[in-house]
Amino acid sequence: MTAYTDPPKESFQLSQLIHDTRYRSYTFQFIALVLLLFGLGYLTMNLITNLRVAGLSISYGFLGQPAGYDINQSLIEYNNQDSxxxxxxxxxxxxxxxxxxxxxxxxxxxxxxxxxxxxxxxxxxxxxxxxxxxxxxxxxxxxxxxxxxxxxxxxxxxxxxxxxPDAEMFLGIIAFTNRGIYVPKPLWLEGSWVVVTVFVLSVIGAFAYRAYAKKLLFSTGKLLPMGWPTLAILFVPAILVYFIMGRPIGVEIPELGGFNFSGGIAMxxxxxxxxxxxxxxxxxxxxxxxxxxxxxxxxxxxxxxxxxxxxxxxxxxxxxxxxxxxxxxxxxxxxxxxxxxxxxxxxxxxxxxxxxxxxxxxxxxxxxxxxxxxxxxxxxxxxxxxxxxxxxxxxxxxxxxxx
Missing domain, CATH: 1.10.3720.10 (MetI-like)
Known part of the structure; x- marks a missing residue:
């Protein structure tokens, strides 16, 4: 009768960390991580030491102080007295x-x-x-x-x-000047959120229709029209609700007043x-x-x-x-x-x-x-x-x- 035994397990040796391909990549990654942490620690300690010698410290309290300067283009309300x-x-x-x-x-x-x-x-x-x-x-x-x-x-x-005039507004609503471009600005009146909600749902519906058409094409080979149905789903419901709600979204067109245009959105x-x-x-x-x-x-x-x-x-x-x-x-x-x-x-x-x-x-x-x-x-x-x-x-x- 022949007896089979498992081969003796190879004992782990430190040299395997370099010569064994199973461990070599981990060894190099660990060494690189240690060197990176050592470098960051050295730079941090050097920064703290130099700040202490100069009598300085890291503080973000200055963010609450008045800025004192203007910004020419802003998406939110801002003046030079803000922080x-x-x-x-x-x-x-x-x-x-x-x-x-x-x-x-x-x-x-x-x-x-x-x-x-x-x-x-x-x-x-x-x-x-x-x-x-x-x-x-x-x-x-x-x-x-x-x-x-x-x-x-x-x-x-x-x-x-x-x-x-030497120049005319594009389509009567957009002005191209050397100071920037002035375009109409939407005015959100009462009930405008209903139109926006319907439009968002229409966008979701358009994507759903295109996904269905794609699935049908791959499963049956039938090709549904994409262009006009997608446009209809996108705009027809929102336009109908827009008029039913009494046009709750208005438009402010830029107008020339004084030395520059006023109203609208200034880019x-x-x-x-x-x-x-x-x-x-x-x-x-x-x-x-x-x-x-x-x-x-x-x-x-x-x-x-x-x-x-x-x-x-x-x-x-x-x-x-x-x-x-x-x-x-x-x-x-x-x-x-x-x-x-x-x-x-x-x-x-x-x-x-x-x-x-x-x-x-x-x-x-x-x-x-x-x-x-x-x-x-x-x-x-x-x-x-x-x-x-x-x-x-x-x-x-x-x-x-x-x-």
């Missing part, structure tokens, strides 16, 4: 505003330019190539200054004055210059990401869709782009982060973002450089992690599910 904290909040909102507008506009430009570079139309393809190569290879700060200069040559407000020149510059600059990079994503799709996919009788536009929207998203989205996340951080160049054109308020005037007035820089670092860290988390969640939802 540094409120001025910083205004800067945060201004940063988020230009980042949000820039990401939306850059994405639209990037998609059109990326698809256009692959167009069979020679002129369109070359124009998109010139756009991408021109903006991508010039520093964004230069484009910010160039576009800011272009905005200054727009008509002055006085050009809209008189019986035969100051620095905001316009920064928004456009960041959008066209980042859009050039996104265009390359889109082009690479489309070219990563096997040409047989396009040919198979064409053999089924799909039009080129439907092929791009239903076959190519959905598959290309898994290639496009990861680098686009980096571009969104770059755009948000590039917005800190706003001070070059006088746009008061967080870097201009907290990291600029507040820092100079209070002398609290360490506190201000730490808050700046924390803000950009949080907003970068937030953008990354949202986009990665979306990326996980749209990526191909493989067995």
């Amino acid at each position: 540094h904290l409120r001025a910083s909040i205004v800067g945060v909102l201004n940063t988020l505003l230009v980042a949000f507008l820039g990401c939306i506009t850059a994405t639209i430009l990037g998609v059109f330019a990326g698809v256009g570079r692959l167009s069979k139309n020679w002129l369109v393809a070359k124009l998109m190539s010139v756009y991408v190569e021109s903006f991508r290879n010039v520093p964004v700060l230069i484009w910010i200054l160039i576009i800011s200069t272009i905005v200054t040559v727009m008509p002055a407000p006085r050009a809209y004055r008189g019986e035969t 100051q020149r620095p905001l316009i210059a920064l928004w456009l510059a960041l959008s066209v600059y980042t859009g050039a990079f996104i265009a390359e990401n889109v082009r690479a994503g489309i070219q990563a799709i096997n040409r047989g996919q396009t040919e198979a869709a064409a053999s089924l009788g799909l039009r080129p536009g439907r092929i791009m929207s239903l076959v190519v782009l959905p598959q290309a998203l898994r290639v496009i989205i990861p680098p686009v996340i980096s571009q969104f982060l770059n755009l948000t951080k590039n917005s800190s160049l706003a001070i070059a054109v006088g746009y008061m973002d967080l870097t201009g308020t907290l990291g600029g005037i507040t820092l100079n007035q209070t002398g609290r450089a360490i506190e201000c820089v730490l808050l700046l670092m924390l803000f950009y860290l949080v907003i970068s992690l937030g953008i990354s988390a949202v986009m990665n969640t979306y990326n996980n939802r749209v990526k191909l599910k493989e067995r």
Whole structure:
């Protein structure tokens, strides 16, 4: 009779931490973590020691002191007697505003330019190539200054004055001036929340309809119309409720009074210059990401869709782009982060973002450089992690599910 016994277990040796591939990566990660913590501890102790020698301490009490300076563009009520904290909040909102507008506009430009570079139309393809190569290879700060200069040559407000003015408002409601752009402002009257609620529900309904149409297409092959039904679901209920409720949402149109326009929403020149510059600059990079994503799709996919009788536009929207998203989205996340951080160049054109308020005037007035820089670092860290988390969640939802 033959007896089988387990082989003797190998005893653990310290040399395995380096030579055994099972432990080597953990060893290096642990060493790197220890060195990082040691470095941070050394810098912290050095900072505390130097502050003690200088008779200083870290304090954020200055945030409650009056700011004493004006801000040209503000999403909330603000005057120079408000605190540094409120001025910083205004800067945060201004940063988020230009980042949000820039990401939306850059994405639209990037998609059109990326698809256009692959167009069979020679002129369109070359124009998109010139756009991408021109903006991508010039520093964004230069484009910010160039576009800011272009905005200054727009008509002055006085050009809209008189019986035969030199300039006219676009559609009678929008004024383009060298001080900024003035657009209509919505007036929320009694009952307006009902219209807004119906519109939000309509948006949800439109997405639900598109999801149902997509599911039906994949399960039965039946293609439901998408364009007109989606528009009807979006706008018809809200328009009906708007008139039934007696038009509870009004519009305030900008009017020329004195030396400038009053009423409406004023988008100051620095905001316009920064928004456009960041959008066209980042859009050039996104265009390359889109082009690479489309070219990563096997040409047989396009040919198979064409053999089924799909039009080129439907092929791009239903076959190519959905598959290309898994290639496009990861680098686009980096571009969104770059755009948000590039917005800190706003001070070059006088746009008061967080870097201009907290990291600029507040820092100079209070002398609290360490506190201000730490808050700046924390803000950009949080907003970068937030953008990354949202986009990665979306990326996980749209990526191909493989067995």
